[in-house]
Structures are given as structure tokens and as C-alpha cells.
Amino acid sequence: MRYVIIGAGAVGGTIGGRLHQGGHDVLLVARGPHYEAIRDGGLRLITPEADATLPIRAADRPVPLDPDDVLVIATKTQDTAAALAAWEDAPVAGGGSAAERLPVVCAQNAVENERLALRRFARVYGMCIWLPALHLEPGVVAAYGRPLSGMLPVGRYPQGVDDLADRMAADLSGSSFASFAVPDVMRWKYAKLLGNLGNAAEAMCGAVDGVHGIARRARAEGRAVLDAADIPYASHQEERETRGDAVEIGTLNGVPRAGSSSWQSLARGSGSIEADYLNGEIVLLGRLHGVPTPVNAALQREANRFARERLAPGTLDVAELNRLLG
Numbered sequence: 001m002r003y004v005i006i007g008a009g010a011v012g013g014t015i016g017g018r019l020h021q022g023g024h025d026v027l028l029v030a031r032g033p034h035y036e037a038i039r040d041g042g043l044r045l046i047t048p049e050a051d052a053t054l055p056i057r058a059a060d061r062p063v064p065l066d067p068d069d070v071l072v073i074a075t076k077t078q079d080t081a082a083a084l085a086a087w088e089d090a091p092v093a094g095g096g097s098a099a100e101r102l103p104v105v106c107a108q109n110a111v112e113n114e115r116l117a118l119r120r121f122a123r124v125y126g127m128c129i130w131l132p133a134l135h136l137e138p139g140v141v142a143a144y145g146r147p148l149s150g151m152l153p154v155g156r157y158p159q160g161v162d163d164l165a166d167r168m169a170a171d172l173s174g175s176s177f178a179s180f181a182v183p184d185v186m187r188w189k190y191a192k193l194l195g196n197l198g199n200a201a202e203a204m205c206g207a208v209d210g211v212h213g214i215a216r217r218a219r220a221e222g223r224a225v226l227d228a229a230d231i232p233y234a235s236h237q238e239e240r241e242t243r244g245d246a247v248e249i250g251t252l253n254g255v256p257r258a259g260s261s262s263w264q265s266l267a268r269g270s271g272s273i274e275a276d277y278l279n280g281e282i283v284l285l286g287r288l289h290g291v292p293t294p295v296n297a298a299l300q301r302e303a304n305r306f307a308r309e310r311l312a313p314g315t316l317d318v319a320e321l322n323r324l325l326g
Contacts, residue, residue: 001024001025001068001069001070001167001171002024002025002026002027002066002068002069002070003015003016003019003024003025003026003027003069003070003072003171004026004027004029004065004069004070004071004072005026005027005028005029005072005074006029006071006072006073006074006075006083006087007029007030007073007074007075007076007079007083008028008029008030008034008038008043008058008074008141009030009034009074009075009135009141010131010133010134010135010141010142010143010261010264011074011107011108011129011131011133011261012028012072012074012075012107013028013043013045013133013135013141014045014131014133014141014143014149014150015072015074015107015131015152015172015177016028016043016056016072017043017045017052017054017056017141017143018045018143018149018172018175018176018177019171019172019175020043020054020056021045021052021054021175021176022171022174022175022176024171024175026056026057027056027057027058027059027063028043028056028057028058028059029058029059029060029061030058030060031060032060032138033138033139034135034138034139035058035059035060036138037138037139037140038056038058038139039058039060041053041139042054042055042056042139043056043058043139043140043141044139044140044141045141045142045143046140046141046142046143046252046255047142047143047144047145047146047149047176047250047252048144048145048146048250048251048252049146051253061086062086062087062089062090062098063090064090064091064092064093065090065091065092065093065098065102066092066093067092067093067094067101067102069092069102070102070103070105070164070168071087071098071102071103071104071105071121072104072105072107072127073104073105073106073107073108073113073117074107074108075108076108076261076265076272076274077108077109077110077112077113077274077276077277078272078273078274078276078277079272080106080108080112080113080116080117081116084104084116084117084120084121085120088120088121098121099120099121099122100122102121102123103121103123103124103125103164104117104121104123104124104125105124105125105126105127105154105168106124106125106126106127106157107127107129107152108127108129109129109192109193109196109261109274109277109278110189110193110196110274110277110278110281111186111189111190111193111277111281112277112281113126114126114157114158114186117157118157123156124156124157125154125155125156125157125164125165125168125185126154126155126156126157126185126186126189127152127153127154127185128151128152128153128154128185128188128189128191128192129150129152129192130150130151130152130192130239130243130247131143131145131149131150131151131152132144132145132150132247132249132257133145133149133150134255134257134258134264135264136258136264136267136268142252142255144249144250144251144252144257145247145248145249145250146247146248146249146250147246147248148176148177148178148246148247149176149177149247150177150178150247151177151178151179151242151243151246151247152169152172152177152178152179153179153180153181153182153185153188154168154169154172154179154180154181154182154185155181155182155183155184155185156183156185157185157186158186159183159184159185159186160183161181161182161183165181166181168181169181178243178246178247184232187232187233187234188233188234188239190226190231190232190233190234191233191234191235191236191238191239193222193233193278193281193282194219194222194223194226194233195219195236195239196260196278197215197218197219197221197222197278197279197282197296197299198211198212198214198215198216198218198219199260199261199262199263199274199275199278200262200273200275200278200279200299200300200302200303201214201215201218201299201318201321202215202259202260202262202263203259203260203262203263203265203266203273203303203306203313203314204266204302204303204306204311204313204314204315204316204321205314205316205317205318205321206259206313206314207259208318209318210318210319210322211318214295214299214318214321214322214325217295217325218279218282218295218296218299221282221286221291221292221293221294221295221296222282222296224291225282225285225286225289225291225293226285228285228289228290228291229285229288229289231285259313259314261274262274262275262278262303263313263314265307266306266307266311266312266313267312267313269310270307271307271308271310272307273303273304273306273307275299275300275303275304275307276300276304278300279296279297279299279300279303280296280300282296283296283297283300294325294326295325298324298325298326299325302316302321302324
């Protein structure tokens with residue numbers, strides 16, 4: 001079974017690199033200088049215990065696929081639709097297309113990705129991502145988790161466990177991850193969504209005093225919305241107890257711990273950020289179920305402005321953000 005990692009950034013690069021180190025067949029899909037660096041020199045994966053350059057095959061566009069390939073989407077949510085559209089017609093050996101014959105795994109934050117995938121692919125899996133990692137330099141990914149690189153619950157979407165979910169969990173568990181197949185993977189992903197609601201504030205202001213208070217307000221709105229919508233989510237205590245001490249934040253020589261995925265989007269000046277699918281998901285559900293979400297609405301708006309204007313992360317005064325939140 002080959003893992004085709006579409007989006008070999010912080011998350012995808014770590015998953016692909018660790019699977020490669022675990023002896024599995026991996027193809028990394030990247031773009032531009034990142035693709036060229038991996039193609040020409042391999043993927044440099046920095047972890048608390050090693051700094052390794054891995055000779056993993058790379059591609060920058062859809063390639064012919066095999067019947068036992070697994071497509072793993074690890075892009076930001078705002079790039080998911082384009083990635084799915086690019087790969088759905090990829091030919092599979094023996095006939096048919098990827099959308100008809102292959103499974104797709106959404107190894108991403110937010111909860112919209114699985115819905116987008118199910119519009120195009122018949123077999124969709126969700127993967128919840130607890131994986132502290134960084135990608136700012138072409139060809140280089142830093143993974144800070146120790147002793148394991150992350151915790152990755154996986155399951156069929158919208159629910160259920162099958163042989164493939166069990167096999168993926170086993171492969172990941174043998175490749176420096178804590179992974180397990182769960183029949184209710186979206187319950188874990190909604191819990192992760194709540195945890196990500198402070199990403200926008202941290203990206204704009206940095207890890208300064210006052211940001212945690214804003215994040216708490218955003219999460220309180222999020223819990224109220226999910227409760228009103230009758231959407232189940234794992235508790236913070238359950239998350240912590242499940243992770244235990246298997247995934248802690250380690251230190252890397254010469255690679256300071258950076259911010260969240262939203263912080264990294266601003267640092268790269270990509271022009272986009274995933275706030276529409278993090279804070280924006282809460283705003284959407286709030287409007288559907290009559291629950292006010294002013295904090296998340298303001299964070300969504302201001303994060304999009306930061307990305308659109310390509311403002312550097314950590315440059316907004318937290319007092320100004322509090323004023324904008326009201």
C-alpha cells in the first residue's frame with residue numbers, strides 16, 4: 001500500500017516522512033521550490049531525536065495511481081477543493097479514476113474537508129491531527145512532538161471503522177505516532193476545532209498575555225454552538241488523558257518553536273488563512289442555530305484581513321484586538 005501525501009507541508013511532510021522511516025511506500029506531493037527541494041535532495045525531517053534527510057519520491061502534479069494507493073489530503077482547508085479536483089480524475093491501473101476506486105483521507109484541521117471530499121470520492125476517511133510541526137523553508141519540515149510525533153485518530157466518514165482504518169492506524173502506530181481507529185472520528189475533529197479557535201488571535205498578536213483569554217472566549221462560543229446544534233465533541237480532559245505523555249512538545253537545536261498553522265500561513269505570506277473554516281465554522285453554525293458568535297466573527301474577519309494584506313504575524317497589539325472584538 002502506497003501513501004500519496006497531497007500537501008507535504010508541516011503535517012503532510014511529518015506524516016509522510018515518518019511513514020517512510022517506518023518502511024512504508026510514500027509519494028510526497030508538493031509545489032514550487034518545496035517540490036524541487038524534495039525532488040533534488042530529499043525531505044529533511046528534523047525531530048527532537050534526529051536530523052535526517054529522507055530520499056522520498058516527490059511529484060508536483062497528479063500521477064498514474066495503483067489500486068492499493070491511499071490518497072492523504074494534508075493541505076489547508078482553503079486549498080482542499082482544488083486538490084480534490086486535481087486528483088479525482090487521476091487514472092488508476094486496471095481502469096477507472098481515483099474518485100471511483102481509491103480512498104481519500106482528510107488529515108487536516110476543521111470539519112469541512114470530509115464534506116468536500118465526499119462530494120467527489122466515494123470512500124472518505126477523517127483523521128484528527130494533534131501534530132506540532134513547522135514548515136517555512138523549502139525541503140525542510142520540523143516535528144516537535146516527543147516521544148511520538150503526534151496523535152492521529154482515524155476513522156471512516158461519516159462514521160465507522162473498517163479494515164483500511166485499522167491498517168492505517170497500525171501503520172502510523174509503527175511509525176512514531178499514537179494512532180487508533182475510531183468509529184466517531186468527527187467527534188474528535190470537532191474537539192480539535194474548538195482547540196483551534198484561538199489560532200487567529202495567536203497568529204495576529206503572538207503568544208502574549210491576553211491571547212489566552214481571547215481564545216477562551218472563542219471556545220466558549222464554540223461549545224455553546226455545538227451544544228445547540230447537538231454535535232458531539234470529545235472533552236478537553238478526554239483529549240489530554242488519551243494523549244497522556246505520548247506526545248509532548250520537544251525542543252529542536254536551531255529551530256525555535258513557532259506558532260500554529262495559522263501563524264505559519266501569515267509568516268509565509270501566502271495570502272490566505274484557514275479562519276473561514278475554523279472560526280467561520282462556528283459563525284456558520286451559530287447563524288443556523290440562533291447562537292450569537294461575535295468573538296469568532298471578529299477573529300474570522302480580522303484574520304482574513306491580515307492574510308489578505310500580507311501582514312506579518314505577531315504585529316497586532318492584543319489591546320487593539322480586544323477593542324475590535326468588543
